[in-house]
Amino acid sequence: MKEITLIIAGPRGNMGKEAVKLAEQTPHFKLLAVVDTKNEGKRLRDISDMPALDIPVYTDLEKCFTEQKPDVLIDLTSPESGRVHLELALDYGVRPVIGTTGFSQEDIERLRAKAEEKEVGAIIAPNFAIGAILMMKFAQTAARYMPDVEILEMHHDKKLDAPSGTAQKTAQLISEVREAKKQGHPEETEDLPGARGAEVEGMRIHSIRLPGLVAHQEVLFGGPGQTLTIRHDSINRASFMPGVRLSVETVLSLKTLVYGLEHIID
Ligand SMILES: NC(=O)C1=CN([C@@H]2O[C@H](COP(=O)(O)OP(=O)(O)OC[C@H]3O[C@@H](n4cnc5c(N)ncnc54)[C@H](OP(=O)(O)O)[C@@H]3O)[C@@H](O)[C@H]2O)C=CC1
Numbered sequence: 001m002k003e004i005t006l007i008i009a010g011p012r013g014n015m016g017k018e019a020v021k022l023a024e025q026t027p028h029f030k031l032l033a034v035v036d037t038k039n040e041g042k043r044l045r046d047i048s049d050m051p052a053l054d055i056p057v058y059t060d061l062e063k064c065f066t067e068q069k070p071d072v073l074i075d076l077t078s079p080e081s082g083r084v085h086l087e088l089a090l091d092y093g094v095r096p097v098i099g100t101t102g103f104s105q106e107d108i109e110r111l112r113a114k115a116e117e118k119e120v121g122a123i124i125a126p127n128f129a130i131g132a133i134l135m136m137k138f139a140q141t142a143a144r145y146m147p148d149v150e151i152l153e154m155h156h157d158k159k160l161d162a163p164s165g166t167a168q169k170t171a172q173l174i175s176e177v178r179e180a181k182k183q184g185h186p187e188e189t190e191d192l193p194g195a196r197g198a199e200v201e202g203m204r205i206h207s208i209r210l211p212g213l214v215a216h217q218e219v220l221f222g223g224p225g226q227t228l229t230i231r232h233d234s235i236n237r238a239s240f241m242p243g244v245r246l247s248v249e250t251v252l253s254l255k256t257l258v259y260g261l262e263h264i265i266d
Pocket residue numbers: 009010011012013014015016035036037038076077078079081098099100101102125126127128129158240
């Protein structure tokens with residue numbers, strides 16, 4: 001397989017650490033450098049807890065692109081940084097693979113237009129885990145038959161964004177097959193604000209944050225006399241890495257921005 005050169009933004013994070021390992025262990029991936037919020041000028045091996053790789057650490061993504069000229073940027077940072085990094089990658093002709101969550105529908109449409117104008121492929125994957133993609137697909141199928149649905153997403157308490165990117169993507173997929181409808185009692189009230197969760201076309205999304213959790217989601221459907229629950233659990237971050245690898249390999253042949261791995265995994 002042809003060698004693919006990479007930059008990883010966010011290498012000290014939970015996901016970034018796994019992605020660095022993935023890059024090290026994949027024979028046709030070559031990690032050129034990493035982009036961090038600190039440690040400018042150091043080598044990766046000089047940062048505690050990081051693998052002994054003799055590659056540079058940058059704090060300035062533009063400088064990194066100019067000096068390293070990578071094929072692909074893997075971004076696993078924060079919602080604000082992920083947006084800026086994706087735009088910069090498109091400007092520099094570097095293919096972004098963005099696992100960072102917190103993108104709005106407007107962001108995605110604007111960035112897709114830019115990717116197409118520049119003819120640079122890009123992937124935003126709110127969830128890289130195959131099981132999570134299947135959970136979303138199954139939920140979309142179920143919603144055709146059982147349109148009353150609530151989404152419960154549960155994550156570790158270091159997560160910055162709510163609801164999760166996966167929950168938002170699930171709601172979007174369901175809304176493609178389900179007519180918007182108000183659920184629950186027509187006269188229900190929220191005696192404590194937020195008690196019924198966030199609302200997307202009448203569906204409700206509930207976000208739980210607790211230490212001990214990694215990434216979990218239940219999609220609950222109700223119909224007369226029955227319920228259906230579709231659940232996915234990521235019990236560690238290794239669950240996301242096959243999807244990261246597939247995204248890096250696929251983004252090179254794209255000329256648009258793909259939002260969600262369900263468009264890549266048939
Ligand atoms: N798509 C998927 O399957 C998955 C997506 N995610 C998403 O990935 C993102 C990262 O998650 P996670 O690893 O758990 O988060 P962490 O907080 O553990 O790691 C984020 C890392 O990014 C760094 N960072 C922030 N801004 C920048 C920047 N501008 N340049 C370089 N590095 C930066 C942080 O540095 P510092 O500590 O100094 O701020 C930190 O080291 C989140 O948006 C999360 O929702 C998570 C799991 C799976």
